[in-house]
Amino acid sequence: MLSKKGARAFFVIGTGLCFGAFVLLTFDTFNRIPAQTNQAAMDESVIRGKHLWDTSNCMGCHTLLGEGAYYAPELTKVYERRGPAFIEAMLRDPESMYPGKRRMQNYGFDDRQIGDLVAFLQWIGTMDLNGFPAEPDLGAVAVPAAASGSSPLAATGNRPQVFNQMCIACHSLDGQGGVVGPALDGVGGRFDRPYIERWLHDPTEVKADSKMPKLPLSENQITELGAFLSQLRPAAAGTSTETAR
Amino acid sequence: MKYESQRIAWLFFATSMALFSLQIVYGFIMGFAHMGFDVLHDVIPFHVARTTHLNLLVVWLLCGFMGAAYYIVPEEVEREILWPRIAKLQWASLVAVGLVAIIGFHFQWFEGRKFLEIPRELDWLVVVNVVTFIVNIGGTMLKGRRLTTTSCVLFFGLLMSALLYLPGMIDTDHQTHDSYWRWWVVHLWVEGVWELIMGGIMAFLLIKLTGIDREVIEKWLYVIVGVTFLSGILGTGHHYYYIGAPRYWLMIGGAFSALEPLAFLGMAIYAITMARKGGRKHPNRDALGWTIGCSIMSFVGAGFLGFAHTLPSVNMYTHGTLVTAMHGHMAFWGAYAMLVLGVISYALPQLTGRKVHDGALASFAFWCSNIGMVAMTVAFAIAGIAQVYLERRMGMDFLAVQEEIEVHFIGLVLAATVFALGVGAYVVNFVRAGKPVGEVAQGADRSTADAAEARRVLGTEAQA
Structure with a gap:
């Protein structure tokens, strides 16, 4: 029967091995992220857009890369789906865009901020996300x-x-x-x-x-x-x- | 209760109760918004309600863990808390930081990263606060008369939680890096080191409530936390499938996170077996109910429902839908909320000297909240699965789908009402028990300088 000492050894060795592997994989992942995420295209505007995305708490309603809240649309491919003009119009006056429907807060962004957010969303859309989001595969049936x-x-x-x-x-x-x-x-x-x-x-x-x-x-x-x-x-x-x- | 300074726990437990109640209020705001009644939009937009709901959860659970540590550690290591005055200060500052953060959200002061929304300035205050707590508990253990596995596992869990808060503070301009480090905090907390805290607290409760030999309980504790880390650490990969990280995470994350239910299953079997074998009939059946309930509901919510959408081929369609909310609600309830309610149920009669645990209201609280939570999970599941099929697989427009599933949120709000009634009963019981003026057990040494200091700090001198 397993002794307490044996149980402790199992815990310590198992945890140590897994954590070691995790750290190594983390190094490898960070080496590969630049190529996989089109990091070269991250200019000043994209970076400003990312921070604006955070401080405006956009993830409090939307998802990006599938992460966030489930109250508003997933925005990973929004640049491709709606185009810059629609996104700009939406950010300028959200309440006029979907009259009578679910409401988005009007943040009162200025032109530069809107440009930054569009640049950020455009960049997000160019990342290699291992196939996410998948194309609807039952649409043809519907x-x-x-x-x-x-x-x-x-x-x-x-x-x-x-x-x-x-x-x-x-x-x-x-x-x-x-x-x-x-x-x-x-x-x-x-x-x-x-x-x-x-x-x-x-x-x-x-x-x-x-x-x-x-x-x-x-x-x-x-x-x-x-x-x-x-x-x-x-x-x-x-x-x-x-x-x- | 054997030590004067264990009373500090009551402050944390009371804070937990208040914040938990508030969390439910914000949950209702969101439930109504999903039903189409976003009436508070101009005052509390959805994103503010959601951020408040999530952060209140994190803070009340942490408060509960801290309270549990202040209660359990003195009894385990057999001495008073090292610095009761600092413990009290630490509590007050935690409440202050929490309030500033919650009020700040309503004035749009965010860092805006799911679960870690509190602004960076407050992050630093949290770090100072937690370091104080860790040093106080660690010091108490070092100066204690004995070191038990239970207290060490609990302490290690708390220490690692504090350390793992730091990756979340790494500054980055890159969305993928941001997400990568954020899951070091969130995943390695809830599917890693918080399970150590859970294991430690559960072992303490089982030792007290069942009378099973400490050696047996602690041996299996090692096995369970071992399995937790074996699956949970590399299981973090299930958050790295679709964030711009390499494809190998699909395989690694999928394989290891598929093992995660084993840890929860182990915990459930362990708790049930110990309770059945236990010879001692502890009068506090309520606390035992919450403890066993916690182990079962965490297996269903965190283990089983987590597994249900962790495989990459499933997660491709469920990622970022209400299916996640289904899993999240029952997982947090089962694993951590019930655990905190369990430790409060055990400690409260001893802290306050009032045996409120054997009343009908306590049973009502247990059953109502659990039935309500199961029903909520079912409502989220129906809404989530409908969303996955209509939006993700058939390509229907997002808002059109949301209108289709509004009806399921009526079910959700009804279930949440049952849940809230149960939690309300629990809180009423807590309030009825009153202040922590319970007697310190006979035979315990109340004459030491440490005990006198604790009495002075906590204002219970009159009883000396």
Whole structure:
């Protein structure tokens, strides 16, 4: 039977070996981090952004690298997902961006701080995270392409980039996207192109009580979106997009 | 109770009770926000509530551990606390730093790193505070009449907790370094050295409550803490999967953290076996209930539910979702909250001289809080699993998913109400027991200069 002395030896030797291995692995990890995390791209702005991220307690609601709180979206790939213009607009006036939805505190960041945070998030997005976050692997099952009744025009790859980054944050198309504003399926059948473009310039000019914020869109982007949205026709009878959800 | 200075523990226990109650209030604020009623947003935004909730937890558990040490060490090493006056000062300064930190959060004064949100200036005050505590306890042990394994394991756990706070203070501009060192603190605390504290306290309680021979209990204590470190140290790797660290952590972290439940299982088997074998029927069944309950709930919450999402292929989808909150709540409750409540249940009747442990209210507190916590865990699990499938695997928008799972937070808040009723009953019992004016046991030496000093400091001279 195990003696107390034997038990103590097991504890001391086991702990010593594991801790030694852990320290060695830590050295090795720190040697590899620069290459794996694109450390060369960490400029002054990124570093300022990182400290602003900490002192603003962003992890109190969001996750980054999957770490933080679970009240607001995961931001590791936000630069790629939403693009800089959306992030800037969000940081400038968070409460106008998702009207009537979960609220983010308005920190009153100035232009430089916003630039720093965007630079930080851009850098985070370039890190090699061993595959995190994984692409949704059941998405194809959720929205079968054949059943959605959408035109090839609305296929994700054919959409303007700004649509996939900004519009989709609040609106859905083909059952994919946000739930803040109305779905955009068939929007071209409801409004013509000049109306849509006027709307995109400033929603409240067209409809005073609109909750949609005026977004930082360039003339080119508005033209591009106007062309795209005005061509989204209602699905043919019998293939309602509703059945796809 | 055998020594005058053990009464210092009461100050820490009372602080624990107050902070724990406050922690639950902030939990409700967050629960309602998740349900869609973020009514306090302009006063206490979610991130402030969450940071306060987490940090109150850490501080009240540490307070409980410190109280436990002040209670257990004199009895184990058979002498008064070396400097009772400094112990009292240390308590007051800990409360002061804690209050400044909590109030600071509400004025947006953060370091903003999960679990380590308190600003750097306060970090240094915490270090000074803890060093004072460690020196006082260590000095008491050195001058004591005997050194027991139980007290050494407890002390080693406290000392290592203090040392492991330091990696969290390494300044860095790099998010990966930041995360890497942060887990040295958080993981190596809760899945490493805090388990030493847990082992030490549990061994003390089992020796007192079951009457099993110290040699037997302490032998198995070594085995359990040995398994803890064998799995827990390299198990830190399960936090390094996706933070920009090398890929080998997926294998190392996965393999070693998969062994972590063994340590908790060992602890549960050990506590249950000792309680069944124990010949002595100690009148404090309540304390024994919390002790055994702690060992079982920590296995389920920390061991089993931790294992449920520690493998890299699972964690890829659950990382950063409410599944983590499910595991976190029951793990902290089972392993550490119940442990502190157990040691308070044991010590309180002796400190105050009032036998409140055998009342119906004590049973109500135990069952209500545990049933409430299990129900909360189930609510978090349903919300978390739904989130994993809808958001991570099917690509639904974050906010759309959050609206889908709001309904599960109604369940959560209901369960939390049951939990809060139980904890409330526990706190009422604590308050009813009154101040620490209990008699020092017959036969103990109350005439020493140390005992007189302790009485002077604690204001219990009248009883001398």
